[in-house]
Amino acid sequence: MEKEKTKNPNQNSFLFNLLTNRASSMTLAVVFALVFTSLLVWMMKANPISVFQTIITGAFGSTNNFTQVIQAWVPLVLASLGLMFTFTAGLWNIGMEGQIVMGAIFSYGIIRIFDGSDASSALVIILCILAGILGGTLWAFLVGLLKNFGGVNEIFGGLGFNFIADAVMLFLVFGPWKPEGVANGSTKMLDTRFWLPQIEGTYLSLWALGIAIVCVILVTVILQGTYFGLKLKAVGKNNKSSFLLGIHTNRYMLLAFVLCGVLAGLTGALQVLGFNHVLRNNISGGYGYIGLMVGMLANIQPLITAPIAFIFIALSKGAAGLGIDLKLDSNLAGVIQGALVIFVLIMDGVRKVLIKKFKGVQSG
């Protein structure tokens, strides 16, 4: 019997179309987030328009500000891309922070080996990046192993490994890797020849930017243009069915962790070589957690990750000026980011419910 959808009289109404169209629904979410933030700002007795202007000026008001946004976009987009693999496989890699930290530690370890030597800068930088990738991968692999063979939920495993990574970091920077005579939570600064080359007069490294762009393309191709990506998606959508259809689900989940770890480790290495130029506490910059928000908004579409990460980091960097201009806490950017995620998720939920209720009900 041919199925036909039930026709609901509300289906052509303005409100129904507004809420069920993806673009308008997302726009509404953005508007709600801005209104919500404006209300908060207003309650803090500040002018919301001034706040948004300050953020935009802080992010794009000068070449220097803009290059800082681009520079900070690199680690965020890499972290977000890594999470695309685990999101696709239906996994929550909360351990991304620890994986970035381990990437940074491994990377700096190479610097220590070659510090004072006359080894080629390019060789050392490449080795640092590879070591960083190894560190991040190893840490993610351990979470995956615990998930697959120990039955430990990846959220708890990831959190546990985050704490361990932080403890290792603190031990190193306050202990054997502290600068001579000083213990201030940071190693000594890298010799400038081990910095990723920067555009003169800015803090931006084109090498780091290039790596990020290549990763966006690669991850997009892997997830959306290969059988591997298709199978990973199947595992994420329905693990049991995938297993019954012959996909080695455990292997694929472990691979998702490993690939995520690769990008996390790369992020950590670039944090050392291209941004901080030291190993220090908080080296991960919270990118693992912000990346989770970006990933949720990107809806497992790697290409979309790039602009969303850009908006998020522009908010963060732009908000640094809030304290200077308006004497407001720069953490307001985090409120806007969080509000964006919450309202997008709410509106997406509303959209899906409406579609299911009025379009998806079938008779027959």
Place this chain on the structure above:
Amino acid sequence: MFSKRIWTLVSLLVVMALVLAACATPTAAPAPVETEAPVAATEAPVVATEAPAEPFVIGILTVGPITDNGWSTANYLGAVYAQSKIEGAELIYAENVNSAANPNTTAAQFAEQLLDKGANVIIFNSDDMKDGVTEFTSLHPDVPVIWLTGDFAWEDGKRYQPDMKSQSDVFSKMEYGKMMAGCAAALTTKTGKIGFLGALINDETRRHAAAAYLGADYCWKSIRSETTPIDFKVTWIGMWFNIPGVTLDPTQVADTFFTDGYDIVISGIDSTEAVTVAKKFRDQGEDVYAVQYDYEKACDVAPDACLGVPYYNWGVDLLPIIQSIKDGTYTRQFVWSDPDWSDINNPDTSSIGFKKSDGLSAENSALLDQFIGELAGGLNLWTGPLNFQDGTEFLADGVEATDQQIWYLPQLLEGMTGDSVTK
């Protein structure tokens, strides 16, 4: 399908409108109400023939909030002092410039923000910003930078950076203030046990802790005429202020000191936990006190629980440098200034002072004044025989330490317990 396209288009337009609205130049605010009588209508309007002079902008980065009642407050007020004395000067600041509060923005990048907003000089207020000073000056070698507590401009220093031609360092000899703190503690203690609540470990904190010990040891032996050695213990929390999960909790450290019989805690951190915990113990009937640090009013949170505070008047040293930048006569300098011994609490002349609090008895207050008088008269406690903590000789009998030996003190001194780092 058509409907879907319409909705998408409308959404795009809404997003564009939002962006444009945020980017638009704000409508001019209503003119402030004039408080002066309006000029008589018959007077000819004054036609401006010159553009108004560009304001001279002082920018300062503070590692903590400017309201921390400690280090950052004192630094900020120093900049405010300089601004108030320089005609037409403005002050802008960025606070909480540290990796815990702002992990994705370095000190150098905050400095860029101040520069973008017109800063003519940028003050970095923490030893923790050493890398930020390095990065910023490498990109802006001509922008005057003042690094509080730094030594890059010290030609005789270990970290002298000859290429940073526009960078100056400013510090004052807080070692004297710490000696006064140590003396006040030694005069007051009943148990003979003094705790030092240390921040992180570096040259600066080591020499300050050692100076506090020297002051305590001197007043214990020479003024109180005690024969048993004083127990002086240093516990470092790992940072200038509490960072949960990263540093030791200063509240807990101070609590442990008092519980273990240390009845005086000398604070070496930028916040006020020592005196707050002392007050808690005093409220429970314990006879304990704290000595605060950094900011003149740091004892105000609990004056009865506080013996006093060695504090900074940063403005005294900042003013002439910043004035010279404005006047175009600036040259790079390293400042490590002495107190004004004629009046250490003169806000216009003394870069450090010691403000007594209610916890210090009248008798001990007089004895402390006697000690300060001896320091003013030339008493040098950095005189041998002094040994390092590991027993090796620091200064032979009668030998006075050089500035370099004091600044770069490699270990705590014999008689102190606690980590020196460079073991």
